[in-house]
Amino acid sequence: MAACLYDAEGGFFTAGPLRSEEAGDFLTSPEVSRWFGRIIARHVAAERERLGWPEGFAVAEVGAGSGSLLEGLRAALGDDAPDLWAADVSPAARERLAAIVGSDRVVAGLEELPDEIVGVVIANELIDNLPASLAVRTSSGWEERWVGQGEAGDLALVAAPARPEVAAWADAYAPGTPNGGLVEVQLAAARWLTAALERLAAGTLLVVDYGGTAEELAPRRTRGTLRTYRAHHLGPDPLLAPGATDVTVDVNFTAMAAVAEAAVAGAAAGAAAGAGVELLRQDDYLARWGLRDVVAELRRRELELAKGDQAMARLAVRAERTDAETLLHPRGLGDFRVLVATVG
Ligand SMILES: C[S@@+](CC[C@H](N)C(=O)[O-])C[C@H]1O[C@@H](n2cnc3c(N)ncnc32)[C@H](O)[C@@H]1O
Numbered sequence: 001m002a003a004c005l006y007d008a009e010g011g012f013f014t015a016g017p018l019r020s021e022e023a024g025d026f027l028t029s030p031e032v033s034r035w036f037g038r039i040i041a042r043h044v045a046a047e048r049e050r051l052g053w054p055e056g057f058a059v060a061e062v063g064a065g066s067g068s069l070l071e072g073l074r075a076a077l078g079d080d081a082p083d084l085w086a087a088d089v090s091p092a093a094r095e096r097l098a099a100i101v102g103s104d105r106v107v108a109g110l111e112e113l114p115d116e117i118v119g120v121v122i123a124n125e126l127i128d129n130l131p132a133s134l135a136v137r138t139s140s141g142w143e144e145r146w147v148g149q150g151e152a153g154d155l156a157l158v159a160a161p162a163r164p165e166v167a168a169w170a171d172a173y174a175p176g177t178p179n180g181g182l183v184e185v186q187l188a189a190a191r192w193l194t195a196a197l198e199r200l201a202a203g204t205l206l207v208v209d210y211g212g213t214a215e216e217l218a219p220r221r222t223r224g225t226l227r228t229y230r231a232h233h234l235g236p237d238p239l240l241a242p243g244a245t246d247v248t249v250d251v252n253f254t255a256m257a258a259v260a261e262a263a264v265a266g267a268a269a270g271a272a273a274g275a276g277v278e279l280l281r282q283d284d285y286l287a288r289w290g291l292r293d294v295v296a297e298l299r300r301r302e303l304e305l306a307k308g309d310q311a312m313a314r315l316a317v318r319a320e321r322t323d324a325e326t327l328l329h330p331r332g333l334g335d336f337r338v339l340v341a342t343v344g
Contacts (some may be wrong), residue, residue, distance in 0.1 A: 001131035001238075001247050006089060010243040013129075018066055018092040019246065027232070028125050029208070029282070029333050030069035033323035035294060036124075037072020040206070042289045044120050045077065047204050050274050051118065051344065054202070058119040060085035062110050062196070063126030065093050067100040074100075085113055110192065116201040118344075123196070124208045127256070128248045130192055132184035134226065135162055135170040137177040142167040145182075147239065155239040173214045173255040174221060182224030184249040190259045193341075197263035202344025205260070208282060210336050211251030225250035253279055253337045260341040267343045277341045283334030286327055295324050 005012050013019065029036040048057050061070055064086035074081045086097040087107045097106045107113060113121075134145040134157070142162035150156030162170075166185045174183040196205050211217065217225070228235030228245035235245035260277045267275075280288070298321035305314035328334045 001129070004238065004242045004245075004247050005129055005131075007243065011089075012243055012246055013090045013093075015243070016090070016092070018090065018096060028065065028068075029327055029336070030072060030124065031066065032326050032333065033320075034068070034072040034075070035291060035320075035324040036286075036327055037069040037074075038076040039286050039289045039291050039294075040069065040122065041073040041076035043204070043206070044073065044082070045080070047120055047342075048082065051202055054118050056083070056118055057203075058083040058085060058114075058117055059122065060087065060113050060117060060119070061122045061124070062087040062113075063123055063129075064088050064097055065090075067093075067097045069122065069124060070097075070100055082119060087113060110196055110199070113199060115199060117199050117203065118201050119203045120206060121196050121200055121203070122206045122208075126209070127186070127189040127192060127207060128209050128211065128251050129246070130186065130188040132186050132188070132226070132249045133163075133166050134224070135166050135174075135183045135185050137170075137179050137181045137183070137221075139179055142170050142183075155242070157239070169255070173252050173258075174217070175214065176218055177221040181221040182226070183221060184224060184226055184252075186249065186252055186255060189251065190255060193256055193259045194263050197260065197267065197341060197343065200267075200343055203342070205339075205341040207256065207339040207341075208336055209251045211249075211253055212337065213279075214252055214254035217250060217252055220250065251337070253339060256339055260339060264341055264343055275342050275344065277339070280338045280340065281334060282336040282338055283328045283330055285338040285340075286334075291324060291328060295321055295328070298324065 006014050008014055044059055059082055070084050084101040085105045086101050087109050088094055089108055094106050135142045136145055144160045144162050144166055145157040146160045147155055148158035169185045170183045177183055226249050228238050228247050230245040238247050257277055257279050264275060264277055298317055302314055302317045326333060
């Protein structure tokens with residue numbers, strides 16, 4: 001996964017064009033509707049208020065892609081917009097991001113952001129890409145599958161003994177996996193989450209992605225969730241076109257919440273009022289910050305415009321409303337998960 005996605009010369013993200021837009025390979029929530037960033041702006045404003053408008057309050061998005069989330073957020077906050085930072089491994093994305101937040105605020109990854117952030121760190125559809133190990137349940141425990149050479153000299157998955165940390169993770173977060181079942185062990189995502197929370201002196205880490213709790217993922221363990229995407233469709237087997245497709249897994253949010261709980265509990269400022277970890281569905285998170293009211297208001301405007309002779313304006317509002325509703329679709333983007341970890 002690391003080579004396929006991040007190789008300097010052939011990685012899907014590092015060497016290709018911008019991926020997260022209509023002309024690219026997948027559409028994300030902020031690409032579907034600007035209301036995604038605008039609604040998160042309300043959470044950001046509340047967090048700034050909770051912290052008492054601290055000096056240097058900032059928002060940093062990691063894996064910021066085209067910057068559509070940050071644009072929506074900044075537009076909503078207007079003159080009160082905080083310092084914005086954007087991180088992305090993709091040079092094509094960084095070029096776009098520089099035009100939005102300024103080149104001195106664009107970096108390649110989490111580790112290049114300021115050491116002590118006071119504010120909000122956001123990752124939308126990032127940690128599903130962080131390289132996972134594959135563990136297979138056997139009658140006596142776990143085995144790993146590594147990428148090796150098949151009989152015809154092609155790439156193939158080969159059996160390897162399970163490393164203790166891989167087996168321990170699979171035991172903890174994939175209980176009940178049937179014999180032969182596949183588990184993606186997300187140690188890199190866990191490390192990323194810990195590192196992000198270490199960087200957050202006070203504020204909130206917001207991680208949004210597809211996946212579910214360990215229990216919800218259990219039925220998918222027979223075949224696992226590792227898959228590829230290309231040009232808005234499911235792509236081929238990950239070993240067939242390395243570097244030419246997105247490689248991704250469903251995020252195990254039970255594991256991520258446990259990591260976040262441990263990091264928040266360990267943070268010096270972790271015990272402050274308002275600190276803690278919450279796991280929500282995206283539809284519930286966006287509704288909490290008012291998106292259903294926005295949709296109702298857009299519908300009201302639509303009806304009003306329908307009364308007059310304003311067909312084009314009505315169609316524009318209608319498009320805005322249906323895009324905003326897409327963010328809430330209970331079996332689509334609304335089923336994504338939002339991990340909210342607050343410290344300080
Ligand atoms: C699915 S896109 C999401 C883009 C954006 N967050 C959005 O919601 O539209 C994932 C983005 O994360 C970037 N990315 C992937 N792995 C990364 C990493 N380890 N560090 C920083 N950026 C990464 C990719 O280049 C890509 O732009």
